[in-house]
Amino acid sequence: DIQMTQSPSSLYASVGDRVTITCRASQSISSFLNWYQQKPGKAPELLIYGVFNLQSGVPSRFSGSGSGTHFTLTISSLQPEDFATYHCQQSYSTTWTFGQGTKVEIK
Amino acid sequence: QITLKESGPTLVKPTQTLTLTCTFSGFSLSTSGVGVGWIRQPPKKALEYLALIYWGDDKRYSPSLKNRLIITKDTSKNQVVLTMTNMDPVDTATYYCVHRLISGGHRAFNSWGQGILVTVSS
Numbered sequence: 001d002i003q004m005t006q007s008p009s010s011l012y013a014s015v016g017d018r019v020t021i022t023c024r025a026s027q028s029i030s031s032f033l034n035w036y037q038q039k040p041g042k043a044p045e046l047l048i049y050g051v052f053n054l055q056s057g058v059p060s061r062f063s064g065s066g067s068g069t070h071f072t073l074t075i076s077s078l079q080p081e082d083f084a085t086y087h088c089q090q091s092y093s094t095t096w097t098f099g100q101g102t103k104v105e106i107k
Numbered sequence: 108q109i110t111l112k113e114s115g116p117t118l119v120k121p122t123q124t125l126t127l128t129c130t131f132s133g134f135s136l137s138t139s140g141v142g143v144g145w146i147r148q149p150p151k152k153a154l155e156y157l158a159l160i161y162w163g164d165d166k167r168y169s170p171s172l173k174n175r176l177i178i179t180k181d182t183s184k185n186q187v188v189l190t191m192t193n194m195d196p197v198d199t200a201t202y203y204c205v206h207r208l209i210s211g212g213h214r215a216f217n218s219w220g221q222g223i224l225v226t227v228s229s
Contacts, residue, residue, distance in 0.1 A: 101153055
């Protein structure tokens with residue numbers, strides 16, 4: 001299995017802050033990296049696929065970058081509705097794996 | 108609009124077999140490229156991929172769970188069924204049904220069911 005490791009596991013931030021979350025793969029996954037947002041008690045929702053492609057309806061303050069084994073999700077100006085848990089996922093192998101999640105909490 | 112909904116027991120006993128059904132709408136599992144899968148999430152833990160079935164009946168299982176899982180589809184009923192044998196308390200989780208997106212060669216789960224919490228306890 002390809003292992004996905006996110007950092008940090010959690011972070012505290014304020015509305016308006018720029019937030020960056022990192023995801024590392026245990027081997028190269030090219031650009032097959034997706035990001036999901038999950039709010040408490042809800043199913044995850046696709047944010048970004050293929051490293052930087054925003055899913056329809058996702059605000060432009062979200063962006064993704066990286067390739068190979070190192071990827072980042074950036075929220076340029078954190079909004080109240082962005083406090084949630086973010087998961088990365090590799091789709092390089094047909095047995096998809098997720099990171100452990102990063103919880104973004106209010107400072 | 109794609110919708111998916113999970114159904115099945117919310118409480119199973121250890122060693123029993125779990126059978127979950129995903130009923131979906133807004134797409135057909137007989138259309139080339141379509142895939143439907145299952146993801147689970149133990150309470151306060153990470154998401155875990157379980158299995159995926161494709162339009163041509165190809166199947167992909169989690170290597171760590173493949174001996175316990177069977178995924179099937181009924182295209183006429185717009186349903187996908189997941190069977191997991193020999194349930195254990197560590198299998199307590201919310202189980203999600205998902206639709207697989209393909210766009211520009213990239214693959215992701217773009218639609219999720221609401222999830223069903225399955226508790227394994229005697």
